[in-house]
Ligand SMILES: [Zn+2]
C-alpha cells in the first residue's frame with residue numbers, strides 16, 4: 001500500500017486528534033493541525049470556511065479535471081470510558097464516531113499525493129466541521145465551497161465497526177437514510193386524577209398515538225423500501241394525582257427514499273389527526289428533515305468500487321452493500337456535485353467493533369494506511 005511508510009505519522013496524528021476532541025464548529029484544534037500539516041506538505045490552504053473548515057488545493061500537470069475528497073473533523077459530547085494512553089483529555093468530548101481517523105486518513109493521502117502523487121489535475125482536500133448536527137457541509141457550501149473551487153465530483157468515507165479491516169463497501173443509489181425529527185404536541189384538559197370525566201387526559205390519547213405510529217413502517221411502507229419510526233420522548237404536565245392536560249411526543253424517523261419519507265410524514269399526520277379528533281383535543285405536528293439521504297451516482301460508485309478492487313482485491317470489495325440506517329451530511333455535498341460515499345471496515349474486536357457513538361468505541365489505527373492508500377488510489381485513478 002502506497003502510504004505504508006507513513007504509518008507512524010498517521011498513528012501519531014490520529015491519537016493526538018483523539019486526545020483533543022471538539023464539537024460543532026469549535027474544532028479549532030483539528031482545524032489548525034490540518035492547516036499546518038497541509039502547508040508543511042506544500043499544499044495551498046484555505047482556512048476559516050464555515051469557521052473551522054479547511055480546503056487544501058493540490059494541482060499537478062495541466063488537466064482541468066478535479067476531484068474533491070472530504071473528511072469530517074468533529075467529535076461528540078460523550079465522556080470516554082476507554083483507558084488508553086491517548087484517551088480524550090476533555091471532559092464530555094470524545095471522538096466516538098472515528099472522525100479523528102477520517103481526518104488523519106485524508107491528511108495521509110494529502111502528504112503522499114503532494115510528495116509523490118502521480119496525477120494530472122487538481123485535488124481538493126475538504127475538512128469539514130459539524131457533521132454530527134448536519135450543519136458543516138451545508139455551511140461550507142453556503143460559504144463558497146463549490147463556487148470558489150471548481151470541484152467536478154466528491155467522495156467521502158465512514159469507518160464501520162463490525163466490518164473487517166481491509167474490506168470495503170459502497171452501492172449505487174441511496175446508501176444512508178435521511179434523518180427526520182418530529183414533534184407532536186396536543187392539548188386536552190387537565191384536572192383531578194379522581195375526576196377523569198371532567199378533563200381530557202392527554203396521557204391516554206398520547207399512548208394511542210404512540211402505538212398507532214408503530215404501524216407506519218409495518219403497514220404503510222413497502223417492505224423492500226425500509227424506514228424507521230422511533231418515538232424517543234413522551235412528556236406531559238401530569239403529576240401523581242393530577243391528570244395531564246398537555247402532551248408532547250418527540251422522535252426520529254429514517255427513510256431511504258423520498259417516497260417513503262413522504263409516506264411516513266403523511267401517515268403520521270393522518271394518525272395524529274384521527275386520534276386527536278376522536279377525543280376532541282387540539283394538536284400540532286412538525287416533521288423536519290435534518291439530514292437528507294446520501295445518494296451515490298452510478299458513475300462515481302463504479303469509480304469508487306474500481307479503486308477499491310485494485311487496492312484490496314475483488315473478494316474484499318462489495319459494490320452493492322446493504323444501505324445503512326444512519327444519516328450522514330456528506331449527502332448535502334453529493335446533492336450539489338456527483339459523488340459517492342464509501343464504507344470501510346473498522347474491525348470486529350474490542351473497542352473497534354463497538355457501535356459508533358458508544359463511549360467505549362475507538363477508531364482502529366490499522367485502518368489508517370488502508371484508508372489513506374484508498375484515497376491515493378482513487379485520486380490517481382480519476383486524474384490519470
Ligand atoms: Zn456520528
Ligand SMILES: [Zn+2]
Pocket residue numbers: 097098099131158
Ligand atoms: Zn461519523
